[in-house]
Every structure is written in C-alpha cells, then in structure tokens.
Amino acid sequence: xxxxxxxxxxxxxxxxxxxxxxxxxxxxxxxxxxxxxxxxxxxxxxxxxxxxxxxxxxxxxxxxxxxxxxxxxxxxxxxxxxxxxxxxxxxxxxxxx
Amino acid sequence: xxxxxxxxxxxxxxxxxxxxxxxxxxxxxxxxxxxxxxxxxxxxxxxxxxxxxxxxxxxxxxxxxxxxxxxxxxxxxxxxxxxxxxxxxxxxxxxxxxxxxxxxxxxxxxxxxxxxxxxxxxxxxxxxxxxxxxxxxxxxxxxxxxxxxxxxxxxxxxxxxxxxxxxxxxxxxxxxxxxxxxxxxxxxxxxxxxxxxxxxxxxxxxxxxxxxxxxxxxxxxxxxxxxxxxxxxxxxxxxxxxxxxxxxxxxxxx
Numbered sequence: 001x002x003x004x005x006x007x008x009x010x011x012x013x014x015x016x017x018x019x020x021x022x023x024x025x026x027x028x029x030x031x032x033x034x035x036x037x038x039x040x041x042x043x044x045x046x047x048x049x050x051x052x053x054x055x056x057x058x059x060x061x062x063x064x065x066x067x068x069x070x071x072x073x074x075x076x077x078x079x080x081x082x083x084x085x086x087x088x089x090x091x092x093x094x095x096x097x
Numbered sequence: 098x099x100x101x102x103x104x105x106x107x108x109x110x111x112x113x114x115x116x117x118x119x120x121x122x123x124x125x126x127x128x129x130x131x132x133x134x135x136x137x138x139x140x141x142x143x144x145x146x147x148x149x150x151x152x153x154x155x156x157x158x159x160x161x162x163x164x165x166x167x168x169x170x171x172x173x174x175x176x177x178x179x180x181x182x183x184x185x186x187x188x189x190x191x192x193x194x195x196x197x198x199x200x201x202x203x204x205x206x207x208x209x210x211x212x213x214x215x216x217x218x219x220x221x222x223x224x225x226x227x228x229x230x231x232x233x234x235x236x237x238x239x240x241x242x243x244x245x246x247x248x249x250x251x252x253x254x255x256x257x258x259x260x261x262x263x264x265x266x267x268x269x270x271x272x273x274x275x276x277x278x279x280x281x282x283x284x285x286x287x288x289x290x291x292x293x294x295x296x297x298x299x300x301x302x303x304x305x306x307x308x309x310x311x312x313x314x315x316x317x318x319x320x321x322x323x324x325x326x327x328x329x330x331x332x333x334x335x336x337x338x339x340x341x342x343x344x345x346x347x348x349x350x351x
Contacts, residue, residue: 008133029135032246039239043139 010059011037013044015051023055034058102285105278106219107161108181109288111171112324114154115182118172119332120203121147122339126190139239143200146232153225173343177326177333184323185268187332191261194247194254198261200240205301206272207233209294218286241305248309259311270319273298 008030014023026045031037037056046054065073081087098106124144131137155168166174186203190196211233214226247254273295275283282288303313322328342349 030133031135036242039242040135040139042235043142044135047142 008032009037011041011056012059012062013037013041014055014057015041015045016053017050018052023053026050028059031056101281102287103161105281106222106287107158108278109282110154110158110161110222112181114151114158114171115180116186117147117154118151118339119180119182119335120186121145121151122335123186123188123190124196124200127193127196132193143236143239146236150225150229150232153228157221157225169343173340177328177336179326180323180328180332180336181326182323182328182332183268183271184320184329185265185272187323187328187335188265188268189331189335192257193243194257195261195264197240197243197247198258199265200236201244201305202265202269202272202302204233204237204240205298205305206294208237208301209297210289210291213289213294217288222287244305244311245309248306248311255310258309262306262311263314266314266316267318267320269298270316271321271323274321274324276324 009032010028011031011034012028013026015026016023029037029040029044031040034056038054041054041056045051077083121144124140124147128137128141128144131140151172152168155171158171159166159168185199188195188199191199207229211226211229215223215230217223217226244258247258249255250258273291275290275292279288279291283290306313320329
C-alpha cells in the first residue's frame, strides 16, 4: 500500500511573525496543491499566533546550492578581506562610523 | 428579561451548545485517524473551535439556569434524551467523505445562522456568534474544498461522496424547523428564524455539489426529533464514551 502522502507534493512554509519584517522558513508539509498547502500551513504553523502572513512554495521549485558547490561558491571570498568595512582604517576626523 | 424569555434563552443556549459539543466530539474522533498528518492537525483544529463554542454556550446556559450547575454538568451529566442537538450532527463519523459532506452541510448552515445571531439583542449570544463567524469562514473554506476534491476526484471518491450526500440529505431538513421556543426568541430579536435560511442554504449547497459533479438529492424523506430529545441510537453510544470519565469520577480534578 502506498502512503497517502506519497502522492502529495511537498511544500516549504515561510511565516512572517507579528513583529518580524521578513518571512522566515518554519518547516515543510504535504498538500495536494498550493491552496491546500496554505490552509495546512495555517493549521500546522500558526496555531499559537505565530504569524500574520504565510508564504508556501513547492519544495521542487526551490533551487538550492549543494554541499559540493561549497569550494567554488564560498572559498574564493575568504582571501578578500577588503570586502569587509572593518578592513579599512578610517581617518580620525571620521568619528562613530 | 422576562421569565418566559429567560427560560427560552436558556433552552436556546443549551441547544446551540449541544450542537457544538456533539459535532466537535464527532470531529475529534478523527484525531490520529486522519488521511495524513497535516489533515489530522487541521481537522482537530476545527474540533477545538466547536468544543470552545460549546463551552461558551453552556457557560451562558449555566448562568441563566442559576441553579449551581456548570458547563460540565451540561456536557457530562445529561443523558441522550436531555440532549437537544440536531440529528445530522450526531451521525457517526463514517468515512472521510461522509464527515466532509456533513461538515459542509453544517458549515453552510452556520455561515448563514451566525451572522444573524451576531445581531441578537442578547449581548452574550451575539458575542459568541461573532467569534463563530470567523471560525466558520475558515471551516467552510475547508469543507467546500474537500467536497469539490472528493466529488470531482476519482471514481471511488465520487461514489463515496455521492453516497454520503444521499445518506445525510434527509437529516438536513430539521435544521430549518422552528418551534414555539425559537419563534418567541426570533420575534424578540434574540434568536434566528432558521426557517428563512433554507432557500439560501439550498442554493449555496446546490452550487457546491454541482461544481463537485455531484447530484443534489430530491427531498423525498426527512427525519426529525433532535430538538425534542428523540435521537438516533448513535447519540447514546457517543455520550457513553464522551461522559465516562466524568461520570466515573465526578468532580475529579488533575
């Protein structure tokens, strides 16, 4: 017997809390389509008044970086300290930057 | 408040409380049996809305009765013959299609009834209704969705949904019956004249059933009796399970 959820799509849920400015990833769930996913997100992730706005997106629509990409994605920035503001010595007259 | 109005309001609050606790309990029977986890949690939320509503109606009934009884006495210490809920709501949960069709019939009913009760001259009833209006908007969105999905789904889901519609149709007529008690309250601007809701209910339900490729049944049979305490055999069994802990250990707290 196939589990009912095997026929359902996986969705990622993002919730914006009352005082939050941005939507934060809170988890994932199964649903038939995006409308149903939104309803389940309401029931599964905002039961304790966690949010004022919900986004759902099909997990398969997210293009994610892979662990194998780490070398070429992030290492090259390690030797470029001048990209950080703290790298620069400020002249004295510029206080409180 | 005159004695007659007070007695009628007590009866009315009890009826509405009975409706809420019975349906709430039936929905709660799905907990851990839902088709999948997300639906299990979502439907349990609906059960909690109904049980919360029952508490508010019973608390008000207890206040009007003013004889030392509490909300718990109304829920747990009355037998099936004392219960005044609609028969539709006490039917066993059946399969998922059956529960969702019953839910749709009830949700459309409350979507029409509660906004009117919100206008009640009785402030407590109006306040309870106001909370219910918001809940019902969401409940209806869910049950409508499910009936569309199941009716217009696979051959099997269509068959089961149509079977549920046919099996439950005769229990829907009772929702629109008025008696002396409810007429007195409707005339006083306290209760809702439910007889006037039937046309709108039928139109809304027919639209949804038709969209779900389901057939709207003929009005060929009707069962009544819930409002006078004459129930199907199902309520007694349900109450036995619902009341066993309270009756075994009266007043127990933990």
